[in-house]
Amino acid sequence: MKYEIFSSDSNVITFSSFGTLKTQLNHIKHPLFYSNCCYCNTTQSSFITETKATSCDIRKTLARMEDSIDHLAFERNKAQFDVDEMKIVWAGSRQDFELSDRISRLVASDPAFRKDDRTTLGRKELFKNTLRKAAYAWKRINELRLNEQEAYKLRSFVDQPAFTDLHWGMFVPAIQGQGTDEQQQKWLPLAYRMQIIGCYAQTELGHGSNVQGLETTATFDPKTDEFVIHNPTLTSSKWWPGGLGKISTHAVVYARLIIGGEDHGVHGFIVQLRSLDDHLPLSGITIGDIGMKFGNAAYNTMDNGVLRFDHVRIPRNQMLMRVSQVTREGKYVHSNVPRQLVYGTMVNVRQKIVADASVALSRAVCIATRYSAVRRQFGSHNGGLETQVIDYKTQQARLFPLLASAYAFRFVGEWLKWLYMDVTKRLQANDFSTLPEAHACTAGLKSLTTTATADGIEECRKLCGGHGYLCSSGLPELFAVYVPACTYEGDNIVLLLQVARYLMKTVSQLGSGNKPVGTTAYMARVEQLMQYHSDVKKAEDWLKPNVVLEAFEARAARMSVACAQNLSKFTNPEEGFQELAADLVDAAVAHCQLIVVSKFIEKLQQDIPGKGVKKQLEVLCSIYALFLLHKHLGDFLSTGCINPKQGSLASEQLRNLYSQVRPNAIALVDAFNYTDHYLGSILGRYDGNVYPKLYEEAWKDPLNDSVVPDGFKEYIQPMLKQQLRNARL
Numbered sequence: 110m111k112y113e114i115f116s117s118d119s120n121v122i123t124f125s126s127f128g129t130l131k132t133q134l135n136h137i138k139h140p141l142f143y144s145n146c147c148y149c150n151t152t153q154s155s156f157i158t159e160t161k162a163t164s165c166d167i168r169k170t171l172a173r174m175e176d177s178i179d180h181l182a183f184e185r186n187k188a189q190f191d192v193d194e195m196k197i198v199w200a201g202s203r204q205d206f207e208l209s210d211r212i213s214r215l216v217a218s219d220p221a222f223r224k225d226d227r228t229t230l231g232r233k234e235l236f237k238n239t240l241r242k243a244a245y246a247w248k249r250i251n252e253l254r255l256n257e258q259e260a261y262k263l264r265s266f267v268d269q270p271a272f273t274d275l276h277w278g279m280f281v282p283a284i285q286g287q288g289t290d291e292q293q294q295k296w297l298p299l300a301y302r303m304q305i306i307g308c309y310a311q312t313e314l315g316h317g318s319n320v321q322g323l324e325t326t327a328t329f330d331p332k333t334d335e336f337v338i339h340n341p342t343l344t345s346s347k348w349w350p351g352g353l354g355k356i357s358t359h360a361v362v363y364a365r366l367i368i369g370g371e372d373h374g375v376h377g378f379i380v381q382l383r384s385l386d387d388h389l390p391l392s393g394i395t396i397g398d399i400g401m402k403f404g405n406a407a408y409n410t411m412d413n414g415v416l417r418f419d420h421v422r423i424p425r426n427q428m429l430m431r432v433s434q435v436t437r438e439g440k441y442v443h444s445n446v447p448r449q450l451v452y453g454t455m456v457n458v459r460q461k462i463v464a465d466a467s468v469a470l471s472r473a474v475c476i477a478t479r480y481s482a483v484r485r486q487f488g489s490h491n492g493g494l495e496t497q498v499i500d501y502k503t504q505q506a507r508l509f510p511l512l513a514s515a516y517a518f519r520f521v522g523e524w525l526k527w528l529y530m531d532v533t534k535r536l537q538a539n540d541f542s543t544l545p546e547a548h549a550c551t552a553g554l555k556s557l558t559t560t561a562t563a564d565g566i567e568e569c570r571k572l573c574g575g576h577g578y579l580c581s582s583g584l585p586e587l588f589a590v591y592v593p594a595c596t597y598e599g600d601n602i603v604l605l606l607q608v609a610r611y612l613m614k615t616v617s618q619l620g621s622g623n624k625p626v627g628t629t630a631y632m633a634r635v636e637q638l639m640q641y642h643s644d645v646k647k648a649e650d651w652l653k654p655n656v657v658l659e660a661f662e663a664r665a666a667r668m669s670v671a672c673a674q675n676l677s678k679f680t681n682p683e684e685g686f687q688e689l690a691a692d693l694v695d696a697a698v699a700h701c702q703l704i705v706v707s708k709f710i711e712k713l714q715q716d717i718p719g720k721g722v723k724k725q726l727e728v729l730c731s732i733y734a735l736f737l738l739h740k741h742l743g744d745f746l747s748t749g750c751i752n753p754k755q756g757s758l759a760s761e762q763l764r765n766l767y768s769q770v771r772p773n774a775i776a777l778v779d780a781f782n783y784t785d786h787y788l789g790s791i792l793g794r795y796d797g798n799v800y801p802k803l804y805e806e807a808w809k810d811p812l813n814d815s816v817v818p819d820g821f822k823e824y825i826q827p828m829l830k831q832q833l834r835n836a837r838l
């Protein structure tokens with residue numbers, strides 16, 4: 110089909126494949142199309158209009174029209190549920206939805222937050238661009254008088270890691286959690302107004318996971334009533350803290366407290382690093398950035414830093430003294446505030462990481478799902494359309510479990526937020542009974558969700574074929590920014606080993622009257638779970654929440670019990686723990702997967718309004734659980750929880766579920782309500798107008814600034830002309 114427009118400058122503009130032109134003409138009501146538009150009234154195969162507009166006007170108008178076409182409308186029309194209601198479920202509440210929606214649009218519509226050229230910037234330019242955005246964001250936060258939650262949202266939608274993340278996310282909470290009332294009164298108002306900027310300096314060149322191995326010292330000098338902060342070795346240099354390299358004026362520095370030659374272990378100290386006037390490092394301090402990190406742009410917007418102290422003195426009252434104190438006389442005393450309070454802060458930080466995992470995974474899934482509906486490969490008959498790649502069963506089997514995981518992580522994150530509030534309330538009432546379990550549970554969920562998200566983003570990149578590898582797909586940068594989440598705030602394996610220790614302790618106490626609590630409560634039924642055999646007889650049986658839950662409980666309990674039995678064979682339990690570490694990690698993963706599955710099921714027991722919304726969530730919940738069962742079939746079979754036939758029935762059911770998700774896939778990712786700005790992906794554009802935009806984007810690359818590249822004359826021409834021997838290389 111061919112469409113022609115004759116313009117006043119006698120140009121004929123020809124267009125093909127304008128299937129939706131007619132509806133668009135009615136919608137746009139551009140004066141250009143009011144007269145002589147025979148296409149609107151006839152069914153003939155060409156569209157001819159004469160107009161006084163110039164060809165340039167027409168091209169622009171048609172480009173605008175093209176932009177207003179929703180290429181995914183036919184997919185959206187297939188949805189069997191109320192997307193607006195799902196948006197509210199995803200956001201947590203109507204209020205949360207409205208807040209997110211408002212702030213994300215505010216950021217998206219402000220050209221100062223543009224980020225489409227970010228991956229082509231050099232490090233210095235990129236860093237300056239980050240500083241400008243951070244300062245502008247802070248200005249807008251103040252101008253608009255945003256509250257804490259709104260300000261947090263604004264910073265996240267700006268979507269560019271910056272020193273402010275550490276200031277608000279680590280420095281402020283460290284003082285809130287570990288500072289005395291007096292210290293909080295002194296430092297927090299300065300931090301809240303950003304009159305000082307802080308970071309969290311724990312990790313050293315030689316030690317990260319093993320915090321007790323830190324070497325920086327803080328030696329008390331009773332003569333001057335000061336601590337002397339010092340780095341005795343190269344490996345004791347602080348290394349990694351975000352915001353430290355170039356920006357922070359202050360840091361919470363973790364160092365070994367030494368009094369009268371006695372080592373009292375690692376404590377936190379507030380240390381000023383740079384002058385508040387000229388930003389130069391204070392005397393005795395060496396400080397800088399640790400260098401480029403993985404990926405283009407990505408986390409290179411952050412100044413992760415190196416820091417060394419050469420006998421730097423700070424007043425005694427800058428040790429964070431909520432839990433333990435050093436008196437004027439140099440006595441080390443514990444306050445009456447319990448040490449476990451520190452774990453409360455950790456629970457808070459980790460629950461935020463779990464919430465962030467669902468956001469990062471859902472962004473990647475949104476991009477891959479939309480693009481999979483746009484992309485067509487093979488399957489054309491008689492010149493018809495090729496198959497959308499989302500219709501390939503292999504694509505569905507890779508993509509839909511990730512979609513389900515994004516929802517699963519969203520709900521477990523929501524539950525963790527509740528858990529943190531519950532723990533806080535209990536701590537205030539001096540009830541520490543649930544703290545170890547909450548601590549193990551958040552450590553495990555941090556590990557599980559960040560690992561699955563990092564792997565999931567990479568899978569989404571592959572799901573987008575070659576174009577997924579382009580920076581303009583948004584996926585390489587998303588991956589590069591996200592992947593260190595597997596390492597910071599606790600290496601994921603080290604965390605799983607902590608969970609395993611907690612599980613072994615729980616198993617060892619079974620029958621002792623110490624009842625397992627919270628997420629380990631199922632262990633109380635260990636005898637029953639050891640006898641369990643699934644009674645699944647047909648594929649649909651796997652849709653029953655209780656059937657799934659019992660299988661997951663039995664698998665987790667049996668893996669823990671097996672580890673405990675194997676451990677008991679070792680005379681030295683620590684040696685046994687090291688030897689069996691890989692099995693222990695598997696047991697911890699099984700336990701954490703059970704938590705996610707059970708929290709998804711619990712969510713479905715709530716009243717969820719909106720046409721078809723609950724049904725969709727039920728499908729996703731079953732996909733999440735059965736996908737895990739399929740992936741870890743070896744665990745379920747070797748522990749004897751299910752038999753091979755039941756395993757293949759689960760796979761059969763999974764295939765059915767994928768078919769049920771297919772018509773709803775686009776609407777399910779629309780429910781995340783991400784703006785195109787936030788997604789930052791041409792492949793994931795809401796309107797699905799992928800190809801023209803990819804084409805346009807290519808020409809914006811700095812390499813295309815000139816037709817003949819810089820360097821041609823010196824290096825390529827001599828090669829072509831066989832003159833390399835004389836060339837100055």
Ligand SMILES: Cc1cc2nc3c(=O)[nH]c(=O)nc-3n(C[C@H](O)[C@H](O)[C@H](O)COP(=O)(O)OP(=O)(O)OC[C@H]3O[C@@H](n4cnc5c(N)ncnc54)[C@H](O)[C@@H]3O)c2cc1C
Pocket residue numbers: 275309310311312315316317318319348349350351408413593596597598599600601602603606
């Ligand atoms: C982007 C980024 C930002 C960061 N920001 C900050 C910050 O703001 N402030 C800060 O203080 N730090 C920060 N860090 C540091 C981070 O917290 C540490 O890197 C992290 O704690 C891991 O410690 P590590 O690097 O020493 O790893 P290691 O512990 O050396 O890990 C190396 C390997 O050994 C394994 N391993 C270690 N111990 C064990 C064990 N007991 N059993 C089995 N395997 C083990 C690990 O699984 C891993 O595979 C940041 C790191 C990154 C990457």
